[in-house]
Amino acid sequence: MRYLLLIVMSALFLSGCVPEIYTQTSTPSTIVAGGETHIAGRYAFVDVQVLDEYSLPVSGTDVSFYVNGAFLGEATTDTNGVAKIGFFSPMEKTYTFTAMVGGVSRSFYVNFTRPEWLFIVWMAADNNLYYYSTDDLSEMQNASESVSVVVVYDGAEIGDGILVLDESGNWQAVAGTVGIDFNSGSYINLEAWLETILNQFDADHYALVIWDHGSAWIGDSYYISTKSIGVDESQGTAIAVADLRKALENALSGRKLDILGFDACLMGSLEVIYELRNTADYIVASSFNEPGKGWDYSFLGEIAPGNTPLDVARMIVDSYREYYSPYDSYRQIGLSLSVYDTSQLERFVQELDTFTYDLENNLTKVDEVYANTVKVYEDINGPVLIDLGDFIDKWVSSKITLTPDLSSVVVYSYGEIAGQTLSFPISIFMPESMDCYLDYQPDYQTLSFSTDTQWDEFLESWLNQ
Structure with a gap:
């Protein structure tokens, strides 16, 4: 019987009687x-x-x-x-x-x-920070499912373009935006792209990070309407703070970002924060120079449903602190990153104006406190920016008068220099000589702070004593 079955099966194959599933495509x-x-x-x-x-x-x-x-x-x-x-x-x-x-x-x-968060990154890397941009782009790939990221990328070598993450965390270029040369130092371009993205991208919360060199407001009189941020070396342009305010306010059309972040040096300045107070609920910035590696974007992977804007802003500060904790050399020369509540700016500035009258009546004491105050930025002629929080802390210790309360503005922070912890890191213009003051006066006068407050009048009284 076995032989008979074998013969029958062989005959079927030889005669081509194979089931159709195996012979046809x-x-x-x-x-x-x-x-x-x-x-x-x-x-x-x-x-x-x-x-x-x-x-x-x-x-x-x-x-x-x-x-x-x-x-x-x-x-x-x-x-x-x-x-x-x-x-x-x-x-x-x-x-x-x-x-x-x-x-x-x-x-x-x-x-x-819609995602919980949309992070818009204005990555002005057409300069000597270009090599750090690739590291940060890699860090952003770990963004959680609660976050979408769109990067307006202006690089020095690879092509410029609009980049978005795919569902696997890989970067994809948006069709039609590759191969053009962005001018990231143009506030007009910033306004146009930001307005387009805000109008087309849905999210529950919006954050804008401006990634580049920063110099607070220093040099703004040179770049005004044409340096504080967004340095594009190929184009020879940068964005002054006053123009940045115009661009953001125009693009936002009365709205506010949940978070405006500066991954850049020196932007944690009272004058800068005041200028931009109507553009975001919270501003995250460093009052010191930042290391070249800038922010640690691993915080994007920690954002979860239900996180508030303040929660996310704190994550940015915490990841920055943790990333640089092993680097003692950076901590010695000064590191900070703070969350500024813009809703408290106008009230604080009013208190500061009142405080300046007390300062003018105690100029000798100003000299003593100033001598021991942390200097945030110095040029070849001496200190230019000081840490206002440290100045107020030292003034309070003298028990001369009531002082403005920075805790309402600096709502979360990390700051240290040479082993000293800074309570409320935020800088303010306070040079030690009239010559230095006059050097920076044209830049300072581009800011609303100089016209809305009595600070520059106090500086002139103090420096002319």
Whole structure:
């Protein structure tokens, strides 16, 4: 009987009577697709599976994709019969996708939901900080599912463009924005791009990080309406604080960012924070020079649903502190990063104005306190910026008068220099000589602070004594 079966089977093969499933190429019969949900502002991959009449995967066949009736592109099925195509939606929206192959079609819905946070990074790396930009881009790839990131990238070597993260944490360039030369030192460009992104990208909370060199307001009279931030060496441009305010206020159209961050040197200045008080609820900045590596963007991976803007701002400060904790050399020369509550600025400045009258009546004591106050920035002629929190702390210890309360403005902070912890890191213009004051007066007069307060009048009284 065994021999008979063998002969029968051999005859079947020799006569070509093999079941059709093994001899014919698989033909698409069914497209499997279900409703998908993705995060707006993240480059997504939409997939379908192609099966034959036996419900087996069909590989190596091209699938055409349409979105709301418009052709999107083609993708080839893999060994599992799956075809994937990339799609980007900056906004919360439901799209109708249609997949077609070999006369078979399937329509299905793809939903994009808004992220909790959108981080917009104005990465002005067309200068000697270029090499640090690639490290920070790598750190940003670990952003949590609660965060979408869009980077306006201006580099020195690789092409400029708009970058977004995909769902796997890889960078993707937005079509139509690659190969152009951004001028990141133009406040007009900043305004235009920020307005476009804010109008097209949905999120519950918005943060803008300006990544570059910074110099507080120093040099602004040279760059005004054409240096404080956004240095583009190829274009020879930079953005003055007053112009930065105009760009942000115009782009925001009466709204406020949840967080405005400066991954740049010296921007934690009272004058700068005051100038930008109407652009964000919280400003995160350093009053000292930052190390070249700048912020540690690992905090993006810690953001979770329900985190408030203040929670996230604190994460930025904490990650910065932790990152530089092993670097004693940086801590010796001064490190800080603070969260400033802009809603308290005007009240604090009023208190500071009252305080200046007390200072003018105690100029000798001003000299004594100033001599021991932390100097944040010095040029070849001497100190230019001091730590206002340290000055007030030392003034309080003299028990001469009441002082303005910085705790309402500096709501979370890290600051230290040479083993000294700074209570409320924020700088203010206070040079030790009239010559230095006059050198920087043109820059200072570009700021609202100089016209809205009595600080420059106090400086003149003190320096002329």
